[in-house]
Structure formats: structure tokens, C-alpha cells
Amino acid sequence: MDFIPITANNKDKMLKFLGVETIDELFTQSIPHEVKLKKQLNIPAGVSEYELIKHMRELAERNLSLSRFTSFLGGGAYDHFIPSIVDAIVSLPELYTPYTPYQPEVSQGILQSLFEYQTMIIELTGLEVANASLYDGSTAVSEASLLACDVTGKNKIVVSETVHSEYREVLKNYTVGIGAEIKHIPMKDGLTDLKVLEEMLSDDCACVIIQHPNFFGYLEDVEEISIMAHRYKALFIVCIDPISLAILKAPGEYNADVAVGEGQPLGNKMNFGGPYLGIFACRREYIRRVPGHLISSATDKNGRVGYVLTLQAREQYIRREKATSNICTSEVLNAIAAAVYLSCMGPEGLLEVANQCLQKSHYAYKRLSNIHYLEPLSNAPFFKEFCFKSSKPIDKINDALLDEGIIGGLDIGKLCSKQENTILFCVTEKRTKDEIDKLVSVMEKV
């Protein structure tokens, strides 16, 4: 199977024009003999479309799809409902087959969609600037910390251990080059330990990074942390869950300098971890230090309004080693999915999603607290996730649940060595009371 429209006749005509006998001559002209591959690639022979479909169906069936199982997994990837219109829009070939919109006259569809996405992120975060996407939540945290080090001229990064452990690992790789010193604030009762934070803060801190709701689900004292960070002229970077912002204070309301987050919950499938969407928003004074594409409105000679990539002097294809980031291809289609999702939901719909997460997760929490072998990790307020310490082996619990068609909570001991015997439950708007009751009843019998 291939997708090549050059026929044998075409080929002969073209070769004749080029004055060569075979296509191989074109390669011999260019590639020195020593590095020309003299064997066939060890890759299976091709298959027809029908064979491919059969093969892929078979592989898909070896995965337990959450469309058939009830899941209480969260931890950075979330099972929210996605209206059908979202996939219909991002499946339009005129949206998914163009390149990055470097030619605005023939890219208004991409550019305007991104402009609308930026608007919605600006609204959700309460900040003045949003970019047109980064790779994912983890890299957005990292890019934000690079911005902070650059604009403050300092290189100490203070990050809470309640930030997703994988995000913190990524941070290490993104900041090794600038020689940043990373300080981890320990967790106390499910929250960032503010006392230790106070001790860690000093005038050489570039930023404080907090996740809110944090990785364990709990709400941090962001107002207090913001004041503390700013007292030392450090930037306050908050990593948010966009769904939660229908209910929770906007980062701009508590003076966060940069808000980043994983945008997957906004209309993007879980897809085994990607592609996702890095949300990035900040205060306007940092606009010239933002990584990635920014879209601005502009006018043409006839006064018609259109949209363009702007402040391109920040970007690698203009500024090379002086660019604010090396990012080029980002996650445009995922950002468009988010814009369609948010248009679908509107202010009321998003609030309804958030409220159902809130109500159902609290219902589940209350019911699970009555199970004798579970102990809450914290009494702090939470949004859609929360943790229990378990005195029974988590593998055993999750095996029993799986037998009943339920994928239980996340065993976070597998992610963070300090948190053994802890289960992180996530309850989205998709879960029903019956499903939660079943979770509890199976767990009661373990």
C-alpha cells in the first residue's frame, strides 16, 4: 500500500527529462557509496487497508477501554465527557491538515480559532496574556520557570512536592542548562508545608511553583503563597486544572504571575497520555518573554480584520539561540478542541461540569471514609480528586474492582516513593451514583 500518484509512464517521462535511466541514479549522484544502504530494511512487508484495520482492531481489543469500564483514575489525565461536535470540528481536513500558520492569508481558520482559544484561556485564568499552546502541563510548568528565571535574573526555583512528580522530573531536564537550583517544599497533611516554604524563600528565588488543586487533589492556600512569593520578588507560578476554574478563584485574582496547566480535560481524549495541551497564561509585563506562538488581531490595507502570529522576534525561527524557547510545532489542534469544548459548555455548562465533579467526588469521599481500612490523607478541601491511605494492599483492592468492571484509584506509591499505600481517587461528572455505590460496596468486601 502506498499513496503515490506517479505512474510508470510519468516516471519514464520525468527520468528522461532528468537525463538518467533509473531513480537509483539520483541517489547514487548524491549519496556516497560508503553510506548507501546495501540491504533491505528489516521491516515487515506492507499490508492492504483491510488487513491493517483487522490488525489494529485486534490490538485495540487488547486494551481495556474506559468506554467499557468505570474508571476512578486521575492524576493528570481525566475522563471528562466530550460533546460530539468537538471531534467533528477537529476532524475537518481543512483544520487538521495545514501546517503552522506562517501565511496568514491562507490560515485565518487556524489563526482565528487560536485567537478565540487565547481569549477563553485569558478569561479562565484572569490573566492578560495566553499563548496558543505548549506540549502539555509538565512542559508548560518548565517553560514558566524558565521565564521566571529570565525575567528575575535569579535561578533558584522553589517547587512544592504536591506538584505532580512527573512534572517535577521534567522541570529538572528543562532547567539543567541554566544551572537552576531546584528546592522541593515538602508536603504536610496533603498540602504544601508553608512553614518550610517560608524558611526556603529568600531574595535569590526566581519563582514558587504550586499546583492547585494539587496532585493529591487538595486546594492549596494560594493567596498566602502568592503573598509570600512576592515578598521575595519571586514570581508565583500556579499549575491549574482548567475545569476547576469554573468554581475556583482565577489565578489573576490571587496575583499569580503565570498560570499553566494540563488542558486535556477541555475536550481532548485521554489517548494513553498524549497528545495533550499545555496551557500558558501570564501577566502582560512578560508578554515579550512568552514561549511559543501568540496570535494577535491585525488589519489589512482595506481595514479588514484578520489574525497573525505576533511578537515573532521571540521565536526560534527568527531569533535562533536568543529565542524564548525552542518550541516550534506545539498542540494547535488540541487547543482548537479546547476552544470548541469551551464554546459548547459556555459559562453555565462549565460550571455544571465542575459542580458535578465537586458534588460526586464529595459523595464518594464520604462513602469511602466509612470503609474501615481507609484513612483520609488530609482533611483539606478538594475539588475532584482526594487520597486515602489504605491498610490493605492496593493491588488486591484494584484486582477485586476490576473483576466487577471498575478501574480503581491510582496507587500513587508507584509514582512517589514517599507515598506508599495511598490511593488517589478521581470522580468526574461522568461517574454516576450507582457506579460510586458499586465502587464502595466492592471495596467494603475486600
Next chain:
Amino acid sequence: METIYDISEPGKKACSLPRLDVLEKDIPYLIPKKHLRGRIPRLPEVTEGEIARHFTNLSNTNFAVDTVFYPLGSCTMKYSPKVNELLSKMEGFSDIHPYQDESQVQGALRIMYELAEWLAEIGGFTKVSLQPAAGAHGELTGLAMIRAYHEHNGNPRQKVIIPDSAHGTNPATAAMLGYKVVQVPSDKYGGVDVNALEKLLDDQVAAIFLTNPNTLGIFDRNILKINEMVHSVGALSYCDGANLNAILGKSRPGDMDFDVLHFNLHKTFSTPHGGGGPGSGPVGVNKILEPFLPVPVIEKDDVLDAYYLNYDRPLSIGRIRAFYGNFAVIVKAYCYIKALGRNGLNHVSDISVLNANYLKNKLKRIYDLPYDVPCMHEFVLSASKQKRLGIKARDIAKRLIDYNIHPPTIYFPLIVDEALMIEPTETESLRTLDLFIEAMERIAEEAINNPEKILEAPHNTAISRLNEAEAARHPRLSCLPSDVIKDGKQK
């Protein structure tokens, strides 16, 4: 066009959720008031039909691979088979959570394992990580491994050598990892100037970043010598895989003695570009860099015939993103290679090179071709002849739009004056190539006879050329008026 906010009206909605089936409590009862937001976010209030019409109309203003010829050099804008889209969206792939137990996602892990094996074979490497989200992210991963390798040997070193013809991401990546960028000039054949390179190499050089075939579409004949020189000072050699479409089954970067390469699945392996992502930028490495690969590495237990995530790699650089990679993109690339097989891949490079050489030899009769040597899958013209008539590369690009053709890459590589970088790919017919040649010929004539027509192009698009300078002076990033940013202050 109207924005989605222009058509928004209070009271409209496009979603419905099931009724809340647990006893509802007041929000402030569950979450202390200090956490609750004040102002409701201004989101559009529209119906589903309005959303469909709005975004479909918007999409119609784009040029796309499915609608027009898109010879955007260095971007490999080939056709993306539909079946791959459909398959990647099957519930068994799209509705799986990254933290499900390995036993529940054996199909997904197998796809990742096999794709990594195939890419390793195509690139001539021993191991591949699928974690990076895009090409530049692959660069970051590769150079982070090189840095870790040098650190492991006592000293991360200070410099990275980059040719003057390189992609902008290369120097930007080097800078992100704290390296000083040293530029090496090109020789008269468009390859690395070996004499100049000799003088730049010392024991503080960590790596060289090369693209081969390079951004002029030319295969560097000295590649083995260059890599030998680089290795002789203990530095490593990085290959930017942007141009891999030219050499599938023909030549392998690993065999050219590169130590690490990133693949662009959204270029070479036909996954669509999505208007600027999602992409996927796996990295392949040889034996010496293998220990430094990001975790987790996907492995196969042959005894149990099962796939698993291996985190137990003490020298690993750790993670470069959360989870395992852009899985949905990975599925599409897997489908593509599975369908084409070894012969199909070979044929891809055959025709991509044939198409490029055909265009080049036709077009060099009317446009300057600064590096007149056999090309691989792309080539770079110069509009220097037309510039003398007052017509620049940008103007030619805009005029092509009137002929229903997406402009080539312009003003890149930087070493060519008024560059027009053209990559036809293998999925274009001779008829399309001839129509492109005809359009380019007509534009060359217009440059002489009717330059105004070119300078005012494009003529038939929803908007004309936009005032980009003005936008950069006063960027406006939101549909809503209160967010106008002017001179750093809110208006």
C-alpha cells in the same frame, strides 16, 4: 469573520449533562469561600449548530494538504491517509488512561514497542524513545542525553557547533541546555565547510547539530569525515531528522556515525500537522547514549510475551514530558509504516527525490538556483533575479496563493538570498507538479510585465496582507475589548 463571541447570546447552550444524581450541597459548604472565584469567566454562549457553522466556515479559509498543493520546504506536507485517523480514534486507543495497569494496555504498549523497533531500524540506531512531543522537543531530549553523557564523563562541555544553514530550533535548543552556539559556515556545495570545522573543534565542544540531507536538500558527501572529526575531540554528533523522507531504506543516519537522531512522525510518517501540532519527535540513539534515554523505556518480556514500562535505568536523564508520548500520533505513524512496509518506504523516498529533481531542473531555467547540484527531496531557489525587478520571495509566495498553491518556505535557509524552499513530497502527481511549474513561470513573467499584480497579491483571499508590524507594536490577544494591551498597559 465574526468571532464566536460576536455570535454569542446569553441563554444559549450547546451541551447537556445527565442530571446530578447525588444530593447537591451548596458549593461554599464544600469549598471555603476564600477559594471561590468572583467574576464568572466570559465564555461564548452558542448552540451546537452555530459552533458547527462557525468553525466550518473558519476552516474554509485555510489552505490544507487535503485542498491544495503545499510545497512547504522542510515540512514534508504529504497526504495523510484517512484510515490512520479513524484507527487512532478507536475507543481501544483513545479511551485508555496512561496510569492503567500494564496488563490492561498490552495493545498500546505493543504498538509503541514495535514502532520504536521499526524507527531504530530505519534510522540505524539501537534504541528509540517515543516520549518527545515534537521535533524541537526531540532535539531537547537528544541534547540533554548528550549533556548527561559528557557529565557522566566528568564535564558537560561548553559549546555546540551548528551550521549556518540549520533550522532555528537547533541553536535555540542548544541555548536552552546552556550551550554556547558556534556557527560553522557551509562550503560551496552547501555542505559543512570541513576546514572551518577543523578550526572550531576542541575539547569544549559537546556536539555538532547537523541535518543530512541538509536544509538545501543536499546530502553532505563528507558526512563520515565530519563525524570522524567530531568524534576525535570526544564530541557527539546529532542529526536533525527533518529531512528523513529522502533516505528511507536508502541511507541511515546511524550508519553515517551519528550518535542520535530525532524523527518527525508528522513529517516523514504522514501524521497530519494539525495546523501546528500535535506532532511527535521520537529520538533514536546508538549504544553509547542508550543508558541516558528518558524513562520509561518500553520493553518486551519474551518469556511472558508481554510488554512493560522499564523505569529501572540509573543513568537515564529522567523525563522530558509527563506520560509516554503523543500516543495518538504514534498510532498513526505505526499504521503508516505497517501499511507501506519496507518496499513502500523505499518507494516514498524514490518518488520524493524524483519529484524534487524534476521541479528543480524545470524551475532553475527561470529562477536562480544558488546550489546547482543534484538534490534529494527538496531544493532552494533564490528570487534574486526577480528582486532586481522589485519582486521579493515574499511577493512570489503571496502570488502563488492566487494560483491556489500554498507558498513554499521563504527566507530559509538564511544562507540563500530571497530563498524559496520547495519540497513537493511523493504524494503529488506529475499533473500537479506541472501546474506548479506553470504558475511559477507565469509569476516570473508577471515580475517583468505586471509587477503590481504580484505586489498586491493575494487577490482572492478573505483578507489581504495584514499589517504585522502594527500588530507586534500593539498586540491584541483576545476577542474581548478589555484585554487590549498597549505599551505594557491595559487600555
